[in-house]
Amino acid sequence: MKHSLSVLVICITFVSRAQTIVNTYDLITPIDSLWSATTELQGTFAAGNGVFTALNSGLGLGRTVNKKTQAWFLGGYNYASESGNAIYATGFTNLRLHYMAAENLQFQGFHQTQFNTALELNNRTLIGFNLAKKFKTKEFLYNLTTGIFNEEEKYSDLTEKNLIRGNVATSVTTEVSDVDIHLTLYYQPALSILNDYRMLGELSLQFPISEQLEFEIESALRYDSDPHLDLLPLDFSTVIGMVYSISN
Numbered sequence: 001m002k003h004s005l006s007v008l009v010i011c012i013t014f015v016s017r018a019q020t021i022v023n024t025y026d027l028i029t030p031i032d033s034l035w036s037a038t039t040e041l042q043g044t045f046a047a048g049n050g051v052f053t054a055l056n057s058g059l060g061l062g063r064t065v066n067k068k069t070q071a072w073f074l075g076g077y078n079y080a081s082e083s084g085n086a087i088y089a090t091g092f093t094n095l096r097l098h099y100m101a102a103e104n105l106q107f108q109g110f111h112q113t114q115f116n117t118a119l120e121l122n123n124r125t126l127i128g129f130n131l132a133k134k135f136k137t138k139e140f141l142y143n144l145t146t147g148i149f150n151e152e153e154k155y156s157d158l159t160e161k162n163l164i165r166g167n168v169a170t171s172v173t174t175e176v177s178d179v180d181i182h183l184t185l186y187y188q189p190a191l192s193i194l195n196d197y198r199m200l201g202e203l204s205l206q207f208p209i210s211e212q213l214e215f216e217i218e219s220a221l222r223y224d225s226d227p228h229l230d231l232l233p234l235d236f237s238t239v240i241g242m243v244y245s246i247s248n
């Protein structure tokens with residue numbers, strides 16, 4: 001069993017962590033034997049003229065069912081407040097079944113639920129499937145994913161939207177001068193309204209300090225071509241901190 005614990009001891013967040021798309025690549029790690037567990041905990045607290053608190057957490061649990069099948073549970077919760085007043089709260093759960101259809105070709109079925117107060121999103125429910133291809137060169141590890149899912153959204157004004165979206169995603173990982181670089185891109189168009197699409201890009205840089213301690217900079221950029229309730233189409237966030245990892 002491989003266990004990874006990440007604790008962010010210095011955290012600075014700019015603008016909003018208001019991504020509609022959930023990046024699941026961060027919480028899915030290779031299963032060496034029977035189980036895989038990944039936990040992420042990030043937080044900050046400031047006091048003085050104003051009190052600011054933020055918590056970002058994630059959990060990924062994977063289990064081998066047989067030689068070709070894996071079951072996964074993914075979840076996360078983010079929260080921020082200032083002087084006791086909530087700024088935003090987001091959360092999600094994702095249940096997945098991965099089947100290795102061929103060498104480096106994986107079929108993925110999933111069910112996801114989430115909420116996001118920053119986006120005035122009371123509930124977002126997804127049911128769908130992906131085909132994922134992984135390949136490696138001398139310097140890069142690529143994950144390419146394409147799929148389709150049904151999306152149901154309920155907003156704070158009690159309006160709803162239900163449509164089918166496509167999903168195209170890629171993840172690229174490399175190492176340059178001992179710095180780990182991880183780039184993830186998502187593109188999710190509505191199949192019935194092609195000018196209704198969502199995009200997410202995340203870039204993570206990890207600088208090693210010691211064998212278990214790394215300095216991390218993670219930035220995310222989200223775009224929604226047709227935002228609901230007159231929300232802004234663009235969101236940007238950056239997290240800076242120290243990451244401590246334990247593996248066994």
